[in-house]
Amino acid sequence: MPAVEEDAFTPVWAAGTQLLHQLDLTWDRLVNVEAASYATGITPDRIALRLQGGTPDHERPRFSERLRFLRETRRDARGKKHSLRTIAAMADGSLTYAAVAHLESGRNEPGREVAAALERAFNVPVGWCSLSEGEALAAYVAPLVNQLRAALRAVNTWAQLRARDVEAVSLRGAADPGKMPDLLTAILPTVLPELDQVLPPEADR
Structure with missing residues (x-):
């Protein structure tokens, strides 16, 4: 196989x-x-x-392909593509018009410093063009998957609390509401045994 x-x-x-x-x-x-x-x-x-x-x-993309993509998608305030001269100026003034033209056409490949200067000019992370x-x-997707993981933890946390007839939770102090599901998940192992003494899960009733 x-x-x-x-x-x-x-x-x-x-x-x-x-x-x-x-x-x-x-x-x-x-x-x-x-x-x-x-x-x-x-x-x-x-x-x-x-x-x-x-x-x-x-297969890794050629730098010229990524540069053309950036030029097409990261336009100026008027919605027009940046000219090659403008791009040269945006790149810390370290490039000439001819150098940018050769990079876009694929005639030349940039060194790390030149690539990084152009990536910064288009406001993408350094190394973006070589990914x-x-x-x-x-x-791009890993942070979204981490959000899913947090959402699933929240669902499981509330499910365990609802099984014990808990309808609301109030935390004293300056806890960030956005981090409450993670905080609840962290304290559940301590809280649930105490709750079970008073409110056993529905399945055990």
């Missing part, structure tokens, strides 16, 4: 798929492929295919 192809996104996809199943959700509810394409430089069709479990593409498909998707 041939080995299943994997990349950096494969474990993220597997974890996300399992969590989505537990929450009775689908990938299209979690990931907007157009937004993901803008953030990663990967086409919407390709992202949709990977979210369906499609085979990874291990593989799997690396780019993993970087």
Whole structure:
């Protein structure tokens, strides 16, 4: 049996798929492929295919492809593409018009400093242009999967409390409401035995 192809996104996809199943959700509810394409430089069709479990593409994009994508999608205040001269000026003034033209055409490949200057100019993370498909998707989707994980913890926490007829929880102090599910999950092992002495779970009644 041939080995299943994997990349950096494969474990993220597997974890996300399992969590989505537990929450009775689908990938299209979690990931907007157009937004993901803008953030990663990967086409919407390709992202949709990977979210369906499609085979990874291990080929790294050429810098020229990423630069053209950034120029097309990160436009100026008037909605027009930045000129090559403007891009040269945006890159800390370290490039000439001709140098940017050669990079965009694929005639030349940039060194690390030049690549980083152009990435900063377009407000993307340093290293963005050299990310593989799997690396780019993993970087974008992993935080969303972590949000799913937190949501599932919250669902399980409230389910355990509701099973003991707890309808509301009030925490004293300056606890961040956004972190309350995680806080409740952390204190449940201490709280539940005490609750069970007074309010056993419905299944035990």
